[in-house]
Amino acid sequence: MEHNAIFSLNIDYKSFQEDYLPLIEIEEVKEQWIERKKHLFNTMNLRLQTNTTKALANAELVRLELLYRIKASNIDLERLLEERNYDVLSELFEEYYSGQCNRRLIGREDFSGMQRFANPVLVDIPENVFYAAMITLINTNRVSKADRLIHVWEEKKGELTTDLQHAVEMITEFRQIISDYDLGEIRKSVEEAEKMYMLYPEMMGLEMFLCRVYIETECFEKAKSILDKCILKYPDEGYFKKYLGDYYLRQDNDVQSAIDCYNNAAITTENGIALLEIDEIMEQLNGEQ
Structure with a gap:
């Protein structure tokens, strides 16, 4: 049973109550509500197990589709990363992102998604493939998504490899730059962003940030260059x-x-x-x- 709210900008809730309450047997509804709650509690574990089984099946489907796509296209992930070809990588991983980030697998921080958020299901792909997917997210301005998925990976796999630790460092450094900017430490944030941009010139989030700050601080030549x-x-x-x-x-x-x-x-x-x-x-x- 769903709880669907009624919205109206012109009618207050009391008017709705006056319309429907005379049609309802209050005591009968209370009894039905209590019985329904008993049923939900009695079947809670079974429903959670069923949902987890479905999530694991979905994760396996996402895994197989991604690995097949990589094999069929004969893509060299390491070469694409070296070339910083994030357009091709983004297209390759798009279905994987959609599947792994689905609320059925990793939940959400809301009422209906919090159980799966606390108990996420990982699409178990090879570490080098996962790393390529995360670096692609980071460099295409999807840092929050990368951060969430790396946390899920660490929770399920244990200690991160050196490559994935490097990805976390990129996320942390970028977020610190944004935090400094939000706190009014403009010069510090710009200096750190410029240093980071020298290392990662293809990082879209950095490019956006520097364009914005250069214009705000009237460094127009630098802004126009980017x-x-x-x-x-x-x-x-x-x-x-x-x-x-x-x-x-x-x-x-x-x-x-x-x-x-x-x-x-x-x-x-x-x-x-x-x-x-x-x-x-x-x-x-x-x-x-």
């Missing part, structure tokens, strides 16, 4: 088009070019923060006209 590269490298990522609009607006006061960039960015990004920022800027520009 933007020119990223617009070509990520033609479908609207976030960089949004930053290009910021550049035109703040460096050149070129309102029309900025608006064109913002409109293009709004179409090509699904990032909620970027969309909110674009809406706010467009409202300000419309108010000034």
Whole structure:
């Protein structure tokens, strides 16, 4: 039985109660509710075991499909990592990400997903394949997803290998940079980001961060240098088009070019923060006209 809420912006809940309560036998409903709870408690372990069996079957299917895809395509993961070819790697791992990150396997931090969140099921792939998948996530601005999956791997497999420890260090360093920025330590965060960017020039999250901070601190030449590269490298990522609009607006006061960039960015990004920022800027520009 599902508990479906009724939403209305015009009618208060008391009006709903007045409509349906006269039609309900309160005592009978209470008895049914108690019996249902007894049944749920009596079958709880069986339901959990069944759900775990289903999750393990799903995990095995994801594992087999990924390994077959790697074998059939004759892909050399090590070579792709050396070439930093994250477009090909992202496409290769997309179904794996979808399957491993499904709430049936790793849950969620909400009421219905918390049991599986505390007891996740791992898609048991070879360590070198898992590492390639995690490095791809980290370098394509999906750091939180990589962090969660590495924690699941460590919980199920034990101590991390040197390669995976390196991936964790990348995540930790990047998050520290963002934390410093949020705490107002702008210079420190920029210095650390620039050092990290020298080591990982293909890390999209770093590119986004540096574009943003360079524009905010009016380091326009540095911002444009990264933007020119990223617009070509990520033609479908609207976030960089949004930053290009910021550049035109703040460096050149070129309102029309900025608006064109913002409109293009709004179409090509699904990032909620970027969309909110674009809406706010467009409202300000419309108010000034």
